[in-house]
Every structure is written in C-alpha cells, then in structure tokens.
Amino acid sequence: MAKKIGGDQQITSAGKILVVDDDEDFLWVTDTMLQKAGYSVIQAKNGEKVLKLLEKDIPDLILMDYRLPNRNGLQVAADVKQRIPTVPIIMLTGYAEVGSAVEAMKMGVYDYVTKPIDIDDLLFTIKRCLEKQDLIEEVERLRKALGEFERLITTISTRFINLSSDEIDSGIREALKEIGEFTGVDRSYAFVLSENGTKIDDTYEWCAEGVKPQTQNLKGISIDDGLSWFAKRLRNFEVVHVPCVADLRPEASDEKEYFQAQDVQSLLAIPMTYGGSLVGFLGFDSARANKKWTEGIIALLGVVGEIFTNALERKRTEEALLREKDKLQAALAKIKTLSGMLPICASCKKIRDDKGYWSQIEEYIRDHSEAQFSHGICPECAEKAMEELDRVFPK
Known part of the structure; x- marks a missing residue:
C-alpha cells in the first residue's frame, strides 16, 4: 500500500529496495538474491538516475555503491538526504574506502557493507535497517497521534468549563463519541457508582456503528460480587488494561466470561475518583479486534476521567442546592400563609x-404573612375624631 508525500511522490509498500551500482553483473546477482529474499528491486547505475527515480517513487531502502561514475556514492547520498531525509541508505564499499563510508554514516547513512559481499551479512543488515525504520515511523506516528489527542482533550476540557449543570450529561456523551471515534474503539462509556458505593450503572455510553449498546442491560450492577478481580483493582485506583480478554488469568475467569458474553475482545477501565473515594470508571471496549493502549494515551484518558468527575460533582452540588432552595421556599411560603x-x-x-400570647392584629399579620402596612385614617374615624375635638375644644 502506498502513502502520499507531497504532490505525486509516494512511499511504496514495505520491502522495495533501490540498488545503485554501475556493475551489470553485481546488479543481476543482487537483484536475484534480494527477490529470493522477498524484496522487490529497482535499479540505477548513477546518481542522476537515482534522483530521477526519486521524483516518482521512494523506496524503503537504498543500497548504494561508493564508486559511481561522475559523482561518488557519498555525494549522491548527500543529495538524497537533502531531498528525502527519512529514506535509509546502506553504502557498499571496498576495504580501501572504509574511511569514506564512516564519513557517510556521520551524515546520516545507516550502515555500510564491504565488498566482496557476504550475502547473509547483507541480508541481515537490510533486515535490521528496515526494522529500525519501521520503529522510527511507528514512533513518529504515535507522537503525532498523541499530539492530536492532547489537542482533543484540551478542547473537551475547555468546553466543560462553560457547560451549565443541565448540559453536562450531553457534554459527556459527546466527549465519549469524540474519544471513541479518535481512538478507534467500538464502545466508550462512563459508569457511575450509587451514593452508597454498592451498585454501579452504565450511565453514559457511545457505540460505533453496528455495535449493540449495553446501557439498558448494565444497571444496578454489584461489581464486588460477580467481578471481584475487576472491582478490586478499581477500588485500589488502578487502571485495568486488558489487551486480550481471552488471555485473562484464571483468577479473572468470571470477568473473562462476563466480557466475552458482551463480545469484548479488549478493554481499558480508568477509575474515576473524588475526595479519596471511587465514584465510577471510564471504559473503552474493542469488540472486533484486540487493542493495546499506550501509556501516553492512558495518561490523557485519566485526565478525561478527572474532567468528567469534576463536572458530575459540580452538577450534583448544584442540583442539591436547588433542591434545598425549593424546600426552603416551600417552607417559607407555608409559614407566611394565613389559614384556618x-x-x-x-x-x-x-x-x-x-x-x-395575644397580639395586635397588625402585629400578627405582619409576622405571619408577606403583607406590609401603610397607616392612614378612614373617613368615618376622621369624622368621629373631629366630633371629639369639637366637644373638647368648643368654638
């Protein structure tokens, strides 16, 4: 399978070797030997031909003779490394040219092999070189993936800061979807423990297309009874990483049977803790293939668990405050209502x-209702008061 580089350039399938030598007999022998070993071979007789070939096709490895017409192998290797720094080069050299070969290694050539060629030695060097290159590419791929995943976690964390309590549930489900799609799992979920810590529910879940959800089947589970090996590790705040469920040891036989019944081949469970107690766990299942998680990804998923835990605790606190507020308002309304x-x-x-105790009616109403008073005098009382004044102070 080919990978694009830039415009029309491609990295071909693994095992393609470019042999550079102006000796026809050597090219024929090397071509035959490499093809028998399972490699595909392309040939070039000089540096100009090498550079033209690299415009169209990038091999997995270049096997280059030091003695070439017009420009030596060291000069050609320098041009190749300038254009495509990642392609590995093995230099073929005579005993008299070993010093030049060492110089080539300083500029990035992987290794050198002396002529006359020992076939076994050459094949071993090629194999070792390609394996190293595969490791380098895998490390680079993982590094890029980790960087992309870090950016995703940062985005999720920022989003949760601005979520209201009634948006947290949907926020968790959306985050599980994003993480599940990014990591290529079949199911991602967050289990939440009951307040007394004895039961656990599959509260939030995302499933890839074609994977059966388990939310309705995983309610009120007592993990301590049926899944003691699993529960013990979670309660010790340990990450449970099972790359292959079929390989679980005998002490986890209950877990093996339970997970296989749900078509789980690999799983990862990360404890969610708050205030020194287990409050749930974040989980990821692979139902269609075995999957192994890297330490970097596991560490970042631990951050996700903290984000979810803090959000759920904030939601729980706000909901408790709202309930208390409603109770107080109801009690106050009852106290301030006159009835009977x-x-x-x-x-x-x-x-x-x-x-x-006996109180003036005004005082009683003020203490037992929301009513407020303004004081004045009614017409009837005003007339009586005037009559009393006229009687006391006659004109």
Missing part, C-alpha cells in the same frame, strides 16, 4: 398566637 381559624378577642380585637 384565628382566635380574635371580641372586645379588643387582639389575636392569640400558637404559643398563647
């Missing part, structure tokens, strides 16, 4: 409270 029969003195019009 009120004992009023027929003579002085005072009211007796529930403790047996």
Whole structure:
C-alpha cells in the first residue's frame, strides 16, 4: 500500500529496495538474491538516475555503491538526504574506502557493507535497517497521534468549563463519541457508582456503528460480587488494561466470561475518583479486534476521567442546592400563609398566637404573612375624631 508525500511522490509498500551500482553483473546477482529474499528491486547505475527515480517513487531502502561514475556514492547520498531525509541508505564499499563510508554514516547513512559481499551479512543488515525504520515511523506516528489527542482533550476540557449543570450529561456523551471515534474503539462509556458505593450503572455510553449498546442491560450492577478481580483493582485506583480478554488469568475467569458474553475482545477501565473515594470508571471496549493502549494515551484518558468527575460533582452540588432552595421556599411560603381559624378577642380585637400570647392584629399579620402596612385614617374615624375635638375644644 502506498502513502502520499507531497504532490505525486509516494512511499511504496514495505520491502522495495533501490540498488545503485554501475556493475551489470553485481546488479543481476543482487537483484536475484534480494527477490529470493522477498524484496522487490529497482535499479540505477548513477546518481542522476537515482534522483530521477526519486521524483516518482521512494523506496524503503537504498543500497548504494561508493564508486559511481561522475559523482561518488557519498555525494549522491548527500543529495538524497537533502531531498528525502527519512529514506535509509546502506553504502557498499571496498576495504580501501572504509574511511569514506564512516564519513557517510556521520551524515546520516545507516550502515555500510564491504565488498566482496557476504550475502547473509547483507541480508541481515537490510533486515535490521528496515526494522529500525519501521520503529522510527511507528514512533513518529504515535507522537503525532498523541499530539492530536492532547489537542482533543484540551478542547473537551475547555468546553466543560462553560457547560451549565443541565448540559453536562450531553457534554459527556459527546466527549465519549469524540474519544471513541479518535481512538478507534467500538464502545466508550462512563459508569457511575450509587451514593452508597454498592451498585454501579452504565450511565453514559457511545457505540460505533453496528455495535449493540449495553446501557439498558448494565444497571444496578454489584461489581464486588460477580467481578471481584475487576472491582478490586478499581477500588485500589488502578487502571485495568486488558489487551486480550481471552488471555485473562484464571483468577479473572468470571470477568473473562462476563466480557466475552458482551463480545469484548479488549478493554481499558480508568477509575474515576473524588475526595479519596471511587465514584465510577471510564471504559473503552474493542469488540472486533484486540487493542493495546499506550501509556501516553492512558495518561490523557485519566485526565478525561478527572474532567468528567469534576463536572458530575459540580452538577450534583448544584442540583442539591436547588433542591434545598425549593424546600426552603416551600417552607417559607407555608409559614407566611394565613389559614384556618384565628382566635380574635371580641372586645379588643387582639389575636392569640400558637404559643398563647395575644397580639395586635397588625402585629400578627405582619409576622405571619408577606403583607406590609401603610397607616392612614378612614373617613368615618376622621369624622368621629373631629366630633371629639369639637366637644373638647368648643368654638
């Protein structure tokens, strides 16, 4: 399978070797030997031909003779490394040219092999070179993937800062979807422990297309009873990493049977903790292939677990405060509502409270309702007051 580099350039499938030598017999022998060993071969007799070939096709390795017409192998290797720094080169040299070969290695040539060629030695050097190149490419791929995943986690973290409590559930499900798609798993989920810590629910879940959801089947589970090996590690705040469920040891036989019943081939479970207690776990399943997680990805998923835990605790706290507020408002409304029969003195019009004390009606209403008073005098009372004044102070 080919990979694009830049415009029309491609890296061909593994095992393609460019042999550079102006000796026809050597080219024929080397071509035959390499093809028998399973490699595909292309040939070039000089530096100009090498550079033209590299414009169209990039091999996995270049086997280059030091003695070439017009320009030596060291000069050609320098041009190749300037254009394509990642392609490995093995230099073929005579005993008298070993010093030049060492100089070539300083500028990035992988190794050198002396002529006359020992076939076994050459094949071993080629194999070792290609294996190293594969490792370099894999490390680079993982480095890039880790960087992309870090950016995704940063985006998720920033998003959660601005979520209201009623948006947290949907936020967790969206994050599980993004992480599941990025990592290529079949199922991602967050289990949450009950308040007493004895039961656990599959509260949030995302499944890849074609994978059966398990949310409805995983409610009120007691992991300590049926999955003690799994539960013990989570309660010790340990990451449970199972690259192959079929390889679980006998002490995890219950877990092996349980996971296989759900078509789980590989899984990763990361404990979610708060205040020194387990509150749930973040999980990822691979149902269609075995999967091994790198330490870097596991560490970042631990950060996701912390994000989810803090968000859920914030939601729980805000909901508890709202419930208490509603209770207080209901109690206050009940206290401030006048109802039932009120004992009023027929003579002085005072009211007796529930403790047996008599209060002015104005004072009682003020203490038992939201009513406020403004003071004035009605027309009838004003007329009576004027009559009393006229009687006391006659004109």
